Structure formats: C-alpha cells, structure tokens
Amino acid sequence: MYKIAFNKKIGIDFYIMRIEGNFEGSPGQFYMLRSEDSFMTLSRPISIYDIGDNYIEFMYKTVGKGTQYFSKMQRGDSITLYGPYGNGFPVDEYIDKKVALVGGGMGIAPLMYLAKKLNNPDIYLGMRKEAMSPEQMREIGESYSRYGATYFNIGNDMTEKIDLSKYDAVMTCGPEILMKKVKNLNKNTYVSLEKHMGCAVGACLSCTCDVNGKRVRVCKEGPVFRGSEVDFKDED
Known part of the structure; x- marks a missing residue:
C-alpha cells in the first residue's frame, strides 16, 4: 500500500x-x-x-x-x-517528429505524461464550459504548456478548427465520436480507448472492442490502437 x-x-x-x-x-x-x-x-x-x-x-x-x-x-x-x-502510445517512434495530441474531457488525462515524453508536440484540449472555472482551465493549460504549445477549446467541436493533416502522427483520447473524427483527419492516428474493466489482465472479457474485424481486449491488446484499425461504427 x-x-x-x-x-x-x-x-x-x-x-x-x-x-x-x-x-x-x-x-x-x-x-x-x-x-x-x-x-x-x-x-x-x-x-x-x-x-x-x-x-x-x-x-x-x-x-x-x-x-x-x-x-x-x-x-x-x-x-x-x-x-x-496495457500497451501505450508509440513514443520512441515519434520522438523527433511533428505530433499533435488531441484530448476531450477526461481524455486529456493520459496526454500529460505523453507530452512530457515527446519532443514539443502541439496539444489540443477540449472541455465543456461548465467542467472547470476559467482559473482552473488556465492552471491546467499552463501545466500542459510546459511540454508543448497548448490550445484549449471550450464547448465547440475543436476538430473543425485544427489542420491535423500537417502532422506526422496524431495521438488522441476522449469521447469516441471525437476520436472517430480525428482518425478521419489524419491516417496516422493512435487512439486510446476508455472501457469498463474488471480485471486488467484479459480474463473477464468486460472491455472488448472491435479491432480489425475481431473482438479484442482493451486492457491487454490496448488501450492504445491505431485509429484505422478500430471500428467506431456505432458513433455517428
């Protein structure tokens, strides 16, 4: 303990x-x-x-x-x-490349340590207006900005404002509808899936998802996958 x-x-x-x-x-x-x-x-x-x-x-x-x-x-x-x-983001592969990090809501959480390990990524964070006060958002934004240029988007669809095609890779976490949009804007996208988990070792099968036409366990094979491999068909 x-x-x-x-x-x-x-x-x-x-x-x-x-x-x-x-x-x-x-x-x-x-x-x-x-x-x-x-x-x-x-x-x-x-x-x-x-x-x-x-x-x-x-x-x-x-x-x-x-x-x-x-x-x-x-x-x-x-x-x-x-x-x-679980399996994380491919940091070593993109350490010296142009990378964007896109997080929405609770999906901003894993991007802090990711930004810390990458070399100056661009960081895009989305949040509901009511989730934090302006002072709290400013404090969080300053925390991320230690590791890369950080942009906060409040309440709107931030994918409409970002040119993700200019990046060598995009790494994202958040609502599935956000990750689906992101992967459609850059073919080299990595997504971190959020699922209910019971055991974390792949035994209970409570966190399965569709990847490359197969049911896989997010806790074992993920939570990070290539966006092109994940079936987000239920999110419109």
Whole structure:
C-alpha cells in the first residue's frame, strides 16, 4: 500500500491524486487503484497522468461510487495500486517528429505524461464550459504548456478548427465520436480507448472492442490502437 501526497480538486468533478513511491509506466498505460477501507470489490482503472521522482499522479473524474470515494481521500490515506497495465502510445517512434495530441474531457488525462515524453508536440484540449472555472482551465493549460504549445477549446467541436493533416502522427483520447473524427483527419492516428474493466489482465472479457474485424481486449491488446484499425461504427 502507498500513501497519498495530495488529492486536489481541479474542476466540478475532476481531481488529481498524487501518490508517493517509485513507479514506472509508459504514456497510455494505466494502473488499477483500490482503497482497502472502502466498499469497493473491484479496483478502478485510471490512466497515468504523470510520473516523477518518488511519485505518480492520476487525473480522474467522479462518475460512480468508486471515484466518489477516491475524491474524499486525503493526504496520508493509504491506497493500493497494481500496474502498469496495457500497451501505450508509440513514443520512441515519434520522438523527433511533428505530433499533435488531441484530448476531450477526461481524455486529456493520459496526454500529460505523453507530452512530457515527446519532443514539443502541439496539444489540443477540449472541455465543456461548465467542467472547470476559467482559473482552473488556465492552471491546467499552463501545466500542459510546459511540454508543448497548448490550445484549449471550450464547448465547440475543436476538430473543425485544427489542420491535423500537417502532422506526422496524431495521438488522441476522449469521447469516441471525437476520436472517430480525428482518425478521419489524419491516417496516422493512435487512439486510446476508455472501457469498463474488471480485471486488467484479459480474463473477464468486460472491455472488448472491435479491432480489425475481431473482438479484442482493451486492457491487454490496448488501450492504445491505431485509429484505422478500430471500428467506431456505432458513433455517428
């Protein structure tokens, strides 16, 4: 078990939790988090927001009882982590190339660590107007801008404002309708899928999706896939 260093509210229902310890992981991978003192039977999958010397950070949104419980945890509380799991973004392949990162809503979370590992990407973040105050958005934008030019889009379809065709690759996470639009604007797109997960090791089959005409497990074969391989037919 590890100790929480801080658990900061950064929006109406967004939080960043820092946990003390030595951790590893690649951008796009995730950990399973659980508090032994809670009602939770299953751990909750949360993508890596940042890793530094003696800490790991997770950005999460309160969407159910598990994350609601996390939001009430405080400095010094104990928490259990398992991971990292899954396959991340191909950072080494694009370290010196022109890359755009596109995140919508909670999908902005894995892009922080990804931006940190890439060489000066362009970062596009989309958020609902009511999700954060202007001051909170400015603070988050400043955090990302340490690693690349950062653009915040509030409330509108940001894919209509970005020329994604000029990039060698685009890496995206967010609502599936956003990722579908992004992959149609650049053939070399990588998407990070968000699915409900029970075990994180591919045993429970609760997180399957259609990739290249086959049902695959997001926790094992993903969560990052080539956008051209993912069937987003249910999103119009």
